[in-house]
Amino acid sequence: MTTAATHHAPAALDRLRGQLDKAGFGALLLTSPTGRRHALGPATDATAVLVTADGTVAGAAGHPGAAAAAALRAAGVTDGAVATEDELPCDLLGQHGPADVRLRPAPDLVFAELACCEPTEPPAFAAAAGLAAVGYTAVMDHLRIGMDVRELSGNVDRSVRRAGGLLGWYDPYGAGGAAGSDLVTVRGHDPSTARLTEASPVRYVLHPLLDGTAGYAAATAVLSKADGTLRTAGDVCAAATAALLAALRPGARLTDGYAAFARAAAGHAATCRLVGLRGGGASLPLRPDSALVAEPGMVLGVRTEVLAPGRGAVELAETVELTAGGAEPRAGTPLRLVELY
Amino acid sequence: MGTTRPTAADRVPTADAAGVTMPLVGFGTHPMRGEQATEAVLTAFSAGYRLVDTATRYRNETAVGAALAATDVPRSDLFVTTKMPPDQVGRERLTLEQSLTALGCDHIDLWLIHWPPGGHPGVTSWREFVRARDEGLVRAVGVSNYSVALIDALHRETGVYPAVNQVQWGPGDHDPHFAEAMRERGVVLSAHSPLRSTDLDHPVLLDVARRHGRSPRDVVLAWNLHHRVAVTVKSAHRDRMERNLSAAGLTLSPADVEAIDGLSTVTRADRRP
Numbered sequence: 001m002t003t004a005a006t007h008h009a010p011a012a013l014d015r016l017r018g019q020l021d022k023a024g025f026g027a028l029l030l031t032s033p034t035g036r037r038h039a040l041g042p043a044t045d046a047t048a049v050l051v052t053a054d055g056t057v058a059g060a061a062g063h064p065g066a067a068a069a070a071a072l073r074a075a076g077v078t079d080g081a082v083a084t085e086d087e088l089p090c091d092l093l094g095q096h097g098p099a100d101v102r103l104r105p106a107p108d109l110v111f112a113e114l115a116c117c118e119p120t121e122p123p124a125f126a127a128a129a130g131l132a133a134v135g136y137t138a139v140m141d142h143l144r145i146g147m148d149v150r151e152l153s154g155n156v157d158r159s160v161r162r163a164g165g166l167l168g169w170y171d172p173y174g175a176g177g178a179a180g181s182d183l184v185t186v187r188g189h190d191p192s193t194a195r196l197t198e199a200s201p202v203r204y205v206l207h208p209l210l211d212g213t214a215g216y217a218a219a220t221a222v223l224s225k226a227d228g229t230l231r232t233a234g235d236v237c238a239a240a241t242a243a244l245l246a247a248l249r250p251g252a253r254l255t256d257g258y259a260a261f262a263r264a265a266a267g268h269a270a271t272c273r274l275v276g277l278r279g280g281g282a283s284l285p286l287r288p289d290s291a292l293v294a295e296p297g298m299v300l301g302v303r304t305e306v307l308a309p310g311r312g313a314v315e316l317a318e319t320v321e322l323t324a325g326g327a328e329p330r331a332g333t334p335l336r337l338v339e340l341y
Numbered sequence: 342m343g344t345t346r347p348t349a350a351d352r353v354p355t356a357d358a359a360g361v362t363m364p365l366v367g368f369g370t371h372p373m374r375g376e377q378a379t380e381a382v383l384t385a386f387s388a389g390y391r392l393v394d395t396a397t398r399y400r401n402e403t404a405v406g407a408a409l410a411a412t413d414v415p416r417s418d419l420f421v422t423t424k425m426p427p428d429q430v431g432r433e434r435l436t437l438e439q440s441l442t443a444l445g446c447d448h449i450d451l452w453l454i455h456w457p458p459g460g461h462p463g464v465t466s467w468r469e470f471v472r473a474r475d476e477g478l479v480r481a482v483g484v485s486n487y488s489v490a491l492i493d494a495l496h497r498e499t500g501v502y503p504a505v506n507q508v509q510w511g512p513g514d515h516d517p518h519f520a521e522a523m524r525e526r527g528v529v530l531s532a533h534s535p536l537r538s539t540d541l542d543h544p545v546l547l548d549v550a551r552r553h554g555r556s557p558r559d560v561v562l563a564w565n566l567h568h569r570v571a572v573t574v575k576s577a578h579r580d581r582m583e584r585n586l587s588a589a590g591l592t593l594s595p596a597d598v599e600a601i602d603g604l605s606t607v608t609r610a611d612r613r614p
């Protein structure tokens with residue numbers, strides 16, 4: 001069953017309404033978990049949320065297609081252009097939606113909404129990233145061969161709590177449905193024993209929350225002196241991540257960051273993504289064909305990975321704030337393969 | 342002939358850390374940062390602390406450096422401890438230079454490896470530490486959170502024992518075997534988190550405190566000093582800083598010490614190997 005509720009847009013969405021107006025859209029239909037949470041808060045069970053340019057927010061629960069149509073109806077949108085995220089179930093909308101509503105994908109608009117902060121927001125992100133750095137330390141300082149990874153999560157939990165963070169983690173990929181009490185995702189341990197080994201690099205991604213704001217950091221460490229393959233992957237990941245950050249200058253296209261990363265990692269199996277961090281999670285990646293331009297005030301999650309054939313991968317992440325001077329890392333954790341020996 | 346009254350700083354006992362005189366009561370700075378850290382360190386100096394404990398990890402070396410620059414206490418009377426985090430293996434000199442710059446110092450009195458890197462002894466780093474000491478950039482080098490076995494491994498590989506091993510140490514952590522192993526190797530045992538790690542409501546501590554007219558915190562600090570264990574204690578409040586420092590003047594009886602030793606929760610199985 002689909003239910004819909006309508007109310008006035010909170011002040012936090014003022015900027016979005018301005019953007020809609022400027023782009024000639026009458027409304028924005030949000031269907032991703034991050035988008036929905038951003039508009040209606042973390043407790044929402046709406047599967048589609050409509051934000052109109054004149055200040056109405058309508059959320060509807062139930063099957064996504066039907067919910068999208070219900071949200072459109074509830075907000076009284078019967079004609080005009082509506083911006084949508086990419087993963088919109090258009091087929092179902094055809095059955096339920098008002099006939100003369102034109103749905104147009106506008107991923108840049110959604111990304112900009114989740115990346116561009118109000119002046120008061122960057123300090124909250126910096127504090128959340130600082131909390132991620134506390135978690136980083138709680139792992140890095142205690143790593144040892146043979147360590148049970150559950151001990152490691154316990155260390156992060158204790159340290160992050162002591163530093164004022166919230167227990168409970170956000171879903172870093174925005175796939176929805178995930179919940180738990182871990183603050184760190186660990187990879188690279190021996191899956192048969194859950195223990196750390198000398199040869200496999202340990203990758204850990206931190207996702208603590210501080211007052212509803214997500215911290216974002218990840219690191220990779222090897223518990224020995226890295227050998228050739230791993231050292232190369234580490235060096236490439238560090239250089240390509242640095243190139244990505246250097247390319248995120250105000251006025252440049254954000255995708256220049258992707259291009260810089262690809263150039264520096266050429267010849268290696270490597271991936272990177274930039275995500276918008278507002279909305280309490282870190283789900284929405286910048287599309288490679290995005291035309292968005294970097295501007296001061298944006299806060300982004302940066303995530304990079306380079307495979308080390310036969311040895312796993314090197315994975316790094318940071319929370320960066322774009323300032324007039326460029327991309328400023330906020331967690332301040334090492335963006336390189338850490339060798340512990 | 343005039344006499345000068347001993348100050349709080351004069352009353353703090355000292356230890357010989359590989360030829361360097363180290364106050365046995367130090368001021369801890371974690372987790373303070375920025376102006377709060379600068380203010381607290383300045384207050385601690387004026388209260389009589391002469392050892393300040395920081396670390397690259399604490400991200401407050403610049404703030405501590407601001408206090409070092411602002412205080413009237415001559416640098417030669419102060420003892421600055423900082424620590425290199427384990428993720429800086431292979432970048433020791435760079436890390437030291439960054440610490441020196443942030444602290445505004447031309448030398449550091451005690452430089453510690455903050456944690457054994459990956460649980461290893463960290464021989465590569467230790468060689469760099471010794472080199473920095475030999476070049477006069479640091480006066481003494483040590484470790485933190487190390488077991489006896491790791492310390493022995495450093496000595497085996499380099500012939501140099503750490504001057505200090507800073508570990509969590511309160512009555513609950515009391516392990517005479519470990520303390521004796523440090524003494525035998527000439528390593529000054531240094532306690533971090535002496536108060537935070539202690540059950541301050543334990544009846545034994547409450548009883549000793551009552552009989553001396555002091556607080557259980559004073560008793561814990563005095564107990565450490567009785568064992569010649571250096572204490573690094575943090576407070577953001579002047580009255581507490583003074584109170585903690587005054588524990589140097591509290592003498593416990595052998596019976597008090599024995600009772601507090603008995604609070605150890607260290608079993609044979611979880612002794613630091």
Ligand SMILES: NC(=O)c1ccc[n+]([C@@H]2O[C@H](COP(=O)([O-])OP(=O)(O)OC[C@H]3O[C@@H](n4cnc5c(N)ncnc54)[C@H](OP(=O)(O)O)[C@@H]3O)[C@@H](O)[C@H]2O)c1
Pocket residue numbers: 368369370371372394395455485486507508532533534535536537538558573574575576577578581582584585
């Ligand atoms: N090497 C390492 O791995 C390591 C690890 C941890 C700590 N350390 C170092 O050791 C230092 C001390 O450890 P710590 O800060 O964990 O623990 P601690 O010094 O044992 O205890 C500090 C706590 O006790 C409170 N406190 C201090 N004196 C008090 C008094 N007289 N009355 C009431 N409350 C009092 C402080 O609160 P207020 O500030 O509000 O007064 C603070 O909350 C650190 O600052 C750091 O420099 C090193």
